[in-house]
Amino acid sequence: MPFLRVDLKDPEFNDRKFSVTKAYYQSKRAQVMYTYWLAKKLERSNITANCIRVPSVQVDIGKYADLPSFLRLLYSLKMRSALAPDEMARTYTYLATSNDVGQISGTFFDEKHRPASSSRYSRDPENIEQVMKLTTGDEELAAAAAAAAAEQEKPTHADL
Numbered sequence: 001m002p003f004l005r006v007d008l009k010d011p012e013f014n015d016r017k018f019s020v021t022k023a024y025y026q027s028k029r030a031q032v033m034y035t036y037w038l039a040k041k042l043e044r045s046n047i048t049a050n051c052i053r054v055p056s057v058q059v060d061i062g063k064y065a066d067l068p069s070f071l072r073l074l075y076s077l078k079m080r081s082a083l084a085p086d087e088m089a090r091t092y093t094y095l096a097t098s099n100d101v102g103q104i105s106g107t108f109f110d111e112k113h114r115p116a117s118s119s120r121y122s123r124d125p126e127n128i129e130q131v132m133k134l135t136t137g138d139e140e141l142a143a144a145a146a147a148a149a150a151e152q153e154k155p156t157h158a159d160l
Contacts, residue, residue: 003119003121004022004025004026004029005026005029005121005127006026006029006030006033006127006130006131006134007026008130008131008134011026011134028054029119029121029122030131030135031051032051032108032118032122033122033127033128033131033132034131034132034135035049035050035051035106035108036106036122036123036128037128037129037131037132039105039106039107040106042105043105043106047105048101048102048103048104048105049105049106050095050101050104050105050106050107050108050109051107051108051109052091052092052095052108052109052110052111053108053109053110053111053116053118054088054111055082055083055110055111056078056079056081056082056083057082057083057084057085057088058079058082058083058084058085059075059079061075061076061079083111087111088111091109091111091112091113094113095109095113098113100113101113
């Protein structure tokens, strides 16, 4: 879901149909944005903040006895190209302990330890600020973020 945005008006799916997939990707998008925000706040310290793109990782579908056979087939096909859990663990360990990346902050890494590009939306400072206002729990700030999001959704002369 590369074009998914954090729904500032209804982030908890109170007024729309719940979707596990959208909820998952919305939370991941917010986590990436939080990493960029945190890295900016910590830039004058010796603390770094980075995030990792998590691709498909192999899971033991045998643990899910109630999974319909069609989904079992789909997962078995998907698992052929998925990373083994220990491969993903090596990525986390490398990025947490390697001197190669010890001074890098505010970066989105892929599973091969390379900087990757997150969506334009997730890198936009205004969007990051709106998500941070929403997540503070301050209703006034959250309302301001939602109003700003609604303003962005209005068509402009160029859109007409």
